[in-house]
Amino acid sequence: MGPLEGIKIVEFAGIGPGPFCCMLLADMGADVVRIDRTEAADLGTPTEARFALLTRGRRSIALDLKKPEDVKVAKALVAKADALVEGFRPGVMERLGLGPDEMLKLNPKLVYGRMTGWGQEGPLAQAAGHDINYISLVGALNAIGPKNGPPVPPLNLVGDFGGGALYLAFGLACGLLEAKKSGKGQVVDAAMVDGAASLITGVFGGTASGAWVNARGSNFVDGGAHFYGAYETKDGKYISIASIEVRFYEELLERLGIKGEIKTKQRDRAGWDAAKEKLTALFKTKTRDEWCKVLEGTDVCFAPVLDPHEAMQHPHNKARGTFIEVDGIVQPGPAPRFSRTKPVVRSPPSRPGQHTEEVLSSWGVSR
Numbered sequence: 001m002g003p004l005e006g007i008k009i010v011e012f013a014g015i016g017p018g019p020f021c022c023m024l025l026a027d028m029g030a031d032v033v034r035i036d037r038t039e040a041a042d043l044g045t046p047t048e049a050r051f052a053l054l055t056r057g058r059r060s061i062a063l064d065l066k067k068p069e070d071v072k073v074a075k076a077l078v079a080k081a082d083a084l085v086e087g088f089r090p091g092v093m094e095r096l097g098l099g100p101d102e103m104l105k106l107n108p109k110l111v112y113g114r115m116t117g118w119g120q121e122g123p124l125a126q127a128a129g130h131d132i133n134y135i136s137l138v139g140a141l142n143a144i145g146p147k148n149g150p151p152v153p154p155l156n157l158v159g160d161f162g163g164g165a166l167y168l169a170f171g172l173a174c175g176l177l178e179a180k181k182s183g184k185g186q187v188v189d190a191a192m193v194d195g196a197a198s199l200i201t202g203v204f205g206g207t208a209s210g211a212w213v214n215a216r217g218s219n220f221v222d223g224g225a226h227f228y229g230a231y232e233t234k235d236g237k238y239i240s241i242a243s244i245e246v247r248f249y250e251e252l253l254e255r256l257g258i259k260g261e262i263k264t265k266q267r268d269r270a271g272w273d274a275a276k277e278k279l280t281a282l283f284k285t286k287t288r289d290e291w292c293k294v295l296e297g298t299d300v301c302f303a304p305v306l307d308p309h310e311a312m313q314h315p316h317n318k319a320r321g322t323f324i325e326v327d328g329i330v331q332p333g334p335a336p337r338f339s340r341t342k343p344v345v346r347s348p349p350s351r352p353g354q355h356t357e358e359v360l361s362s363w364g365v366s367r
Contacts (some may be wrong), residue, residue, distance in 0.1 A: 002343035006248065007082045007176065008363070010074070011058070012098075013037065013352075014087035016131070016156065017164030018115045022085055024169045026057030027343045033359050035074060038064040053331050055349040060361070065096050074098060074367040079107050082179075083172050085239040086113040090125050094134035098152035100187045101338025110185040111175035115168050118161070119191035131159035131192070138197040139204075147217030163195025218269065220244060225265065226275035227252065230305055233308025237288035238305035239295070252300045256282060260336065317356070 007030040012021045018086050026032045034055065049055070054205050063070040075098070078084055084103065086093050093099045100112040117134045118124040124137075135141045135158045136151075147153040168190035175188050206219075207210030218224040227243040243252040249266050253259040262278060264271020283291065295302040306314060312323045324333040327348035334343035362366065 001339075001346070002027065003338055003341040005341065007031065008080060009033070009083045009085060009172075010035065010077050010081045010089070011152060012036035012084075012086040012093075014115070016087075016160040017168065017190075018087035019078070020086075020161055020165040021168045021172075022058065023054050023117065024165065026175075027345060029341065029343060031206050032058035032078060034058050034060045034064075034350075035077075035357075037061050038061050038062045038070075038353070049349045049351045049354075050327050050329060050350045052148075053329065056326065056331075057346045058350070059347075059355035059359050060350040060352050061356040063226070065098075068254060069098055073360070073365060073367065075103075075106060077359075077363060078103050078110065080363055080365070081107065081110060082176060083111040085113040085115065085172070090116065090120045091365065104185055104187075108185060109179050109183060111172055111179055111188060112169050112185065113172045113175075113190065114132060115164060115190050115192075117164075117192045119193060120189050120337050131156035134159040134163070134192040135196045138193050138200070139199050140196045141202060143200070143216060143219075143222055145216045147215065149216075151216065159192045159196050162199055162211045163197075164190065164192040167195035167198070182287055213269070224349055226274060226279050229276075231283040233286060233288040233291060234284055235287040235289075239283065239306055240303050241289055242245060244301070248299050248301050252295075255298060255300060258282065259309040262269070301307070 005027060007025075009022065009025055009030050009032045011018065011032050011034045013019075013034055013036045022032050022034065053085055056115075063074055065074065069232070078098070086098075094101075098251040100114075103112060104110055114120060115130040116125070118127060132141060132153050135154075139162075140158055141153070142245055143151075143153045146153050168188065171188035171190050175186055179185050203212055207214060213224075215218055215223075216222060221228055223229045225244075227249050229239060230238045230240045232238055243253060246266065250259075253262065254278075258278070262271075262275045264275055286294070291302075296304070304310075304314075311317060317323060321333060323330050324332075324345065326345050335347060337343075359365075
């Protein structure tokens with residue numbers, strides 16, 4: 001049932017990166033129990049549970065953590081867990097009597113995962129925020145967007161999911177491995193500002209060397225180069241090319257039938273705008289499907305820009321089983337893949353409190 005089979009994790013319900021992190025862990029086989037609130041809360045999830053895909057694969061119990069008797073139940077679960085995940089503002093878990101000092105006394109092997117935007121300390125630690133704010137502070141958002149326009153939010157992939165959930169999942173995995181050797185748990189402080197900064201490490205190297213121009217739309221991978229970006233086609237759809245390497249760029253020009261027509265050298269920024277104008281006009285002469293017939297599967301580094309419904313039907317995604325169906329909802333399957341301990345989605349999203357008695361019984365916790 002996945003490489004994390006046998007690992008027990010207690011998740012305190014939150015939004016965004018915390019649930020996504022726990023979805024990943026559950027996909028990998030961990031037994032994740034989600035502690036939901038007994039009253040309705042604004043967690044940014046759909047009202048119908050089966051559409052809340054980030055909560056898939058784990059069981060839910062409902063507790064009122066303002067009641068001492070329910071806090072005792074939460075502690076009893078944590079005492080039997082390998083890891084804990086929480087995403088409250090700094091100090092909230094401590095006020096509930098569930099902070100890391102107390103929980104590590106209760107369970108010395110516990111890996112205590114904390115997910116915040118700004119981190120556990122610092123001038124902004126107690127401020128509210130969201131993905132776009134965190135990636136703004138570390139220089140990531142400044143690099144995303146058109147040359148003559150404002151920065152463009154990259155959905156909430158860079159802060160919430162890339163810099164937050166994935167770094168917390170990685171930190172928990174590292175902590176669990178270390179605890180297995182040392183017999184001691186510890187706190188994993190995953191802040192989205194730290195993770196988003198880590199994601200753009202290469203940009204800082206390029207800035208220091210002068211290879212990265214500190215202006216949007218002026219570099220190889222930010223839409224500045226004519227050989228890396230998205231282009232509109234005749235039918236109003238889009239295709240993407242990423243012909244960065246010289247041999248791939250030469251193949252692009254050859255397959256487009258314009259070899260020798262673009263006079264500027266590939267890496268000469270001065271000629272990028274003129275070359276982009278030429279490619280913009282050229283790509284509008286065929287539909288997206290027609291360009292797929294010319295370029296897809298070649299070393300041009302090409303793909304059609306698909307919407308979610310189209311992505312489900314693409315032959316490559318279907319061949320790999322990238323998307324699966326659970327409870328009538330098509331969704332991305334577990335990733336990454338393993339040759340022996342294959343991960344699966346154990347169950348569709350659950351209603352808050354759906355498994356309260358079942359969880360307490362299976363974990364050996366009494367009311």
